[in-house]
Amino acid sequence: MHQALAALEWQQVLQLVASFARTGAGRDLVLNTAPAFGPGAFRAYGLARDMAQLLARSGTLPLSSLEGLSLLQAPEGGWSPQELLELVALVRTVEEVRQAVLASSPGPFLGELVAELPNLSGFLAWCQARLDEEGHILDAASPALAQARRNRERLRQTLQQELDSLARQMPFASGPFTLRRDRYCFPIPATERGRVQGLVLDASGSGATLFVEPFSLVELNNALAQAQAQIREEEERILGELRAAFLSRRQQLLAAGQVLATLDAFQARVLFGQHAQARLLPPGEGEVFRVVEARHPLLDHELAPLREKVLGEAGNRQPVVPTTLEFPPEVRVVLISGPNAGGKTVALKTIGLLVLMV
Structure with a gap:
């Protein structure tokens, strides 16, 4: 069979078909397609027929993101926020495709295949309540996070008021307030050091400028640092929840990804057939x-x-x-x-x- 496929340039034909796939997983599935005979041929024809009918009624499927499949195959599961965002995109794709196919009254072969996709609408909503579209953790992820962020904002406003007041009292400063070691301070000429009561956090390369944290800022800087630590701790807890949730659904999502790849592969077959003005024939x-x-x-x-x-x-x-x-x-x-x-x-x-x- 291998020699016959090579002589007929089967792989080159598959490459043409695979160019119509929307995802890497679908493309790989097309490129590894073996000729089907017997019951397999009838199932392949049934899926292609049902897909052609769906495309005629509803257009192409919303197959946008399956990159999360490779992340799910990694054994450790210590995903970053951006990687978790890719996993959420995978869940969204599964749900959008499932709903799109079911809404189109699919034929029996396509309906049987899509029935293998889990209903992930609740899980998707849970994820979207925790991560925004850029991978940032939302305030709605937990009451503790929302409260910690409100505290930080209140402290920043208080700090801003104190910084503005100090700036008016120190016209001799070398510039506006700045950050050193994550603490607010002022650049002060070394010759004016005695005029500012505070802690020296850093110095310029030449030593001509000292970065001084006035004593009135110490407690506010400490409180801000504590608030930021609380936020980081709560954010990491939420990320841990997300990682655990995806780990518990790893096999379910991998199986769903295979279904999406199959749908993509058969959609590619139909789209290639349309492009080539071909006819779909039963075995x-x-x-x-x-x-x-x-x-x-x-x-x-x-x-x-x-x-x-x-x-x-x-x-x-x-x-x-x-x-x-x-x-x-x-x-x-x-x-x-x-x-x-x-x-x-x-x-x-x-x-x-x-x-x-x-």
Whole structure:
């Protein structure tokens, strides 16, 4: 089988189909597609038929983000806020696709596949109440976090008032207040050090400027540092909750990701078929083999731009003569003869590919 697939350039055809996938997982699934026969062929046809009907009714599926699948495969699960955001995006994609398919009254094969997707609407809402779209933890994540952030804002306002007052009292300062060691202070010329009661936090490279924390700022800076520590502690607790929640759903989400990849792969098949102006045919039964105006996807001039984009070379750009053949039941062997470059190999490869693609 491997030699036959190579001779028929099966992998190049799969590359054309995979170019219509929206996700990396869907693309990989297309590229690893093996020809289906027997019950597998009927299921593949049923999924493709149902997908074509869905696309005609509702348009393409909202397959936007499956990057979180690789994160779920990592054993440690110590995800950063940005990585957690990717996992939330995966959950959102699962839920959006599930709802989109169910709303379209899917056919039996597609309906059976989508039934494997879990209802994650509640979990998605829980995640979105904790992380915003940029990966920042929301005040609504916990009452303790909201209270700590309010305390910090109140302290900042008090500090601002004290800083403004001190600035008016120290016109000799080298500049406005600044931060050193996460503490508010003023740049003071070393020659004016005796005029400011406070702690020296730092000095310029030349030593000409000292960064002094006036005594009136010490308690406020301490309180602000304590508030920020409380915020960091609560934020880390919330991130821990999110990590634990995703760890507990790891297998469920990985399975859902495989369903999304399958949906993406079959959507890519249908989109490629539409682009190629192809027909979706059920697997044949009986002993009659009939091909009507078949076109080889690697030679069809209409697909030259796609081949150039995906394969790096357009190949044939001239109109091709479609292949039409019919083998009645009593015919077991057909001999094709003719001059060189007369289309014998093209006809054989076209028939072979059609058998694989059905």
